[in-house]
Amino acid sequence: MSDDATDGDAGLGVLRHKRDATRYRILVEIAERQPAVSQREIADAIGVTAQAVSEHLGDLAEGGFVDREGRGRYRVTKEGVDWLISRTDELNEYLDHVTSDVLGDVEVETALADGPVEEGDRVALSMRDGVLHARSVAAADSGSADAGGATAAAVTSAESGRDVGVAEFDGVVDYELGAVTAVAVPAVRDGGSGAVDPARLRDLAADADLVVAAGTEAVAAVRRFDREPDVRFGTVDAVREAAMRGLDVVLVVVAGQLSAHADGLRETAVGYEVVDASRDG
Template sequence: MGKAKGNHFPKILRSKSELTKFQILAEVLRSQPHVKQKDIGDALGITVQAVSKYFSRLEREGFLEAGVRRANYKLTPKAHKKLEECLADLESYVRTLRQELKFERIWPALASHRIRAGETVNLEMREGVLYAVPFKNASIASGRAISNAEPGEDVGLIDLRGQIGLEQGKVLIVKLPSINEGGSRAADIDKIWRLYDEFKPHKVGVMGTVGRAVLNKLGLKAEIEFGISRASALAALRGLRVFVLAVGRMVGRIIDEIELTNIKYNANITYEVRDCRKEVENQPTKRV
């Protein structure tokens, strides 16, 4: 087995300090603006004192910007660019290693029909789930089954070729009034229903008690209730449209997770924030 060439080795893996700075920036992106150095230290397995020193260094180097309040930090544009470059470097390194190791991965899919071991099938993504379908076209994604499978069963696939076609995933975030602003009684239910009807989501997510109360008024059920920020981003990554109800600061957490997912997977998930508090005039905020 050959060795990975030196020029393929990512810069951040050559220095423990650089790797730690990369990890801290990633954790800040997930938590900003309310960043707890103790939480970051626990996640990375280092002391709070060490985290504090790295924060000071990252501020000096122009990667972190401190807010007015204590523990309020956010990444600078320079930091976003650094994260993108580091992730691209790591992805290139992993691809090189897989080639060197002749890595063969088995991919799971659901059988849409009766499949026999060795059969070549096409692959389709249906509402976020990968399906093995009868082979019809060599120009689209395909793979070879390693076992028999009945319709609806899982089947392992190897020799994957081509790219799986995905629709553009999107997250529509509905901003709701906090309980101090009147909660669900101060939400524009008609507007929320209209947005839901126009968006035609694959999945509905909710964060917090106010959001659940609004869903009750709409007669809808949430399919995503826990780990909503990451779950919404990953669902959109699979090409789904996700409709999320959230209050105040929770909106920022969802946006941060979407941006982190776009960086990590080199994706292009789009999102839109609509303010559905009564008597609040706003324009839709679109971010790509």
């Protein structure tokens, strides 16, 4: 099994990496059918070729997650079961997040109106700059949308650029999750903003949708390359929400707060990395 599927930083690797998602499904199929397991049956069940199943089984056996017990006979080892349980727990946590925080309690969502919207209109939904947008569509086109087929019903009226309530969702808004690049700034007693290379930080921030500072030393570090942070009080929830809504975030954070942000991001499918921007880095 690959490192990105087994180390603690993998988070929801089974969702982020196609290879690990395939191996997860192969292990589930073996656990359900063992010990007599046909590679063809697994391939048909998960929608890949028998050759791909064979290659994955070789890697799984080499990694100690599967035992071969003769031709067409496999058994998931204790290590394989432990890996399945850990990844299933992570998936359950993520599904709980989606159900409760994203879908469950939200009967009416808020969007920005792209043009006038009347209550009862069917609207096409899109995500831009981290904000949900709604555009009224003609009755003849009410079953489709220009944003991955996502539509909803307007429950309030709104002028262009104003907030509008939407409900009765159909389809999924098509957009990519953002990513978080975290830059740790030492506490002031350990050098503070002076320990960070402002040129390196400027380069990292150049392509970001959002530059977020968490802590006074972080604010000072951003200002050293003549920029004001887009967000001066970068909480864990704010950074996570921005990335979940498709924004690429550069998080400049006091070192002591970094672990809290990392823990928060590991609960989502958002990718993140910690970059060394120190003068000695």
